Amino acid sequence: MAIKVGIAGKRGICFLQGLRGIEDVQVEAFCDIDEDVLTAEASKHGISHTYRVFEDMLASDIDAVIIATPMQLHVQQVLAALDAGKHVLSEVPAGTTMDEMYWLVEAVEHSGKVYMMAENYFYIPENQLIMNMVRGGVFGDVYFGEGEYLHNIKSIVHKNVGGVNLWRNYWQLGLRGMFYPTHSAGPVMKWFEGDRVKSLCCMGAGHHTQPSFRQEDTTITLCQMESGKMVKLRLDCLSERPHNMSYYSLQGTKGCYEAPRGLGDDHKIWLTGMDKDTDSASWRPLKDFWDEYMPERYKHATEEQRSAGHWGGDFFIVEDFINAVKGKAAPTVDVYEACEWSSIAMLSALSLMNGSKVVDMPDFRKQKRYVDQNVKI
Numbered sequence: 001m002a003i004k005v006g007i008a009g010k011r012g013i014c015f016l017q018g019l020r021g022i023e024d025v026q027v028e029a030f031c032d033i034d035e036d037v038l039t040a041e042a043s044k045h046g047i048s049h050t051y052r053v054f055e056d057m058l059a060s061d062i063d064a065v066i067i068a069t070p071m072q073l074h075v076q077q078v079l080a081a082l083d084a085g086k087h088v089l090s091e092v093p094a095g096t097t098m099d100e101m102y103w104l105v106e107a108v109e110h111s112g113k114v115y116m117m118a119e120n121y122f123y124i125p126e127n128q129l130i131m132n133m134v135r136g137g138v139f140g141d142v143y144f145g146e147g148e149y150l151h152n153i154k155s156i157v158h159k160n161v162g163g164v165n166l167w168r169n170y171w172q173l174g175l176r177g178m179f180y181p182t183h184s185a186g187p188v189m190k191w192f193e194g195d196r197v198k199s200l201c202c203m204g205a206g207h208h209t210q211p212s213f214r215q216e217d218t219t220i221t222l223c224q225m226e227s228g229k230m231v232k233l234r235l236d237c238l239s240e241r242p243h244n245m246s247y248y249s250l251q252g253t254k255g256c257y258e259a260p261r262g263l264g265d266d267h268k269i270w271l272t273g274m275d276k277d278t279d280s281a282s283w284r285p286l287k288d289f290w291d292e293y294m295p296e297r298y299k300h301a302t303e304e305q306r307s308a309g310h311w312g313g314d315f316f317i318v319e320d321f322i323n324a325v326k327g328k329a330a331p332t333v334d335v336y337e338a339c340e341w342s343s344i345a346m347l348s349a350l351s352l353m354n355g356s357k358v359v360d361m362p363d364f365r366k367q368k369r370y371v372d373q374n375v376k377i
């Protein structure tokens with residue numbers, strides 16, 4: 001029997017090509033509260049059932065739902081979907097408050113349904129390649145990682161320039177701290193497999209470019225891992241500069257990796273033994289390691305899979321979600337990782353508003369009693 005999928009929010013359409021590339025999956029329904037978007041997208045993509053009201057789509061016989069509505073709606077819609085017995089693929093971040101994180105964990109644990117967060121930057125081919133190199137011990141013991149999301153979004157927080165405020169005005173540039181953490185944190189956290197964020201602190205560069213926004217021009221969040229290792233995350237959604245939404249680096253005992261910064265720069269690594277001494281050390285292209293370490297499905301991706309979007313990631317992410325629904329694999333980003341990565345937003349704001357004090361990250365896998373759900377600062 002085919003797995004029937006419904007999509008909520010127009011961004012979810014980017015998963016359509018991937019879903020249609022899987023044999024026993026049918027995209028049955030599309031939901032968007034905006035009537036114009038609803039009719040235009042449904043007719044463009046030939047989706048037969050349309051709904052303006054999310055709960056009405058849940059009342060249909062779909063098996064799974066993709067939630068790609070604004071971030072402040074994710075948790076309430078995920079909970080409604082799980083209640084209705086649907087599996088869920090949710091856009092990032094998982095939610096927007098600490099209480100929501102706990103609701104989410106409890107609801108997923110009780111539902112027995114699949115919940116996966118659609119953190120797609122982990123599916124960037126180079127991030128997958130690096131993960132295989134980390135797993136293969138190529139960098140030795142990895143003790144430092146970085147992720148940066150530099151994306152000037154000032155022009156998309158209002159409907160037209162100077163017009164009606166959109167959700168991004170409040171839930172992104174209206175927040176303090178690292179409000180959009182998962183693209184930077186996700187891939188790096190996967191390289192620190194088996195570890196978790198134990199505590200973090202956040203510092204901001206102040207309000208300069210457009211001081212009407214509560215968000216500071218740049219924030220840096222430092223995450224101390226349970227192992228004592230460190231991850232540094234930078235968010236900048238205001239500064240006047242070219243975008244760079246996928247900068248990453250890592251350092252291990254045997255070598256390092258750096259993503260491109262622009263102007264002809266490329267993905268590059270250096271490993272001990274490559275040069276006669278460290279004074280003559282020079283970068284090597286990451287692509288030299290493609291054949292040995294790139295996951296097979298990326299090496300053999302079809303043109304159709306690659307064209308699904310986000311470097312083929314939009315195909316593999318839905319393939320992984322559908323495999324989880326079929327019970328063939330665990331979700332790639334489960335509810336515990338989703339909550340840990342997403343709550344970097346709330347905890348970094350708390351740190352920033354308390355003189356950059358160090359804040360403990362709850363262990364979402366363990367804490368069941370309310371008394372253990374306090375955030376220590």
Ligand SMILES: NC(=O)c1ccc[n+]([C@@H]2O[C@H](COP(=O)([O-])OP(=O)(O)OC[C@H]3O[C@@H](n4cnc5c(N)ncnc54)[C@H](O)[C@@H]3O)[C@@H](O)[C@H]2O)c1
Pocket residue numbers: 008009010011031032033034037052053054068069070071072073091092093118119120166
């Ligand atoms: N993974 C990524 O690379 C990536 C990129 C962009 C956005 N996002 C995430 O995707 C989500 C959507 O972002 P966007 O840029 O598409 O926002 P958007 O404002 O452009 O689109 C949101 C859509 O949701 C619809 N909507 C709003 N409320 C609804 C409701 N109650 N029921 C049904 N539909 C509703 C709107 O009409 C609109 O069409 C956000 O959570 C964002 O963080 C992720």
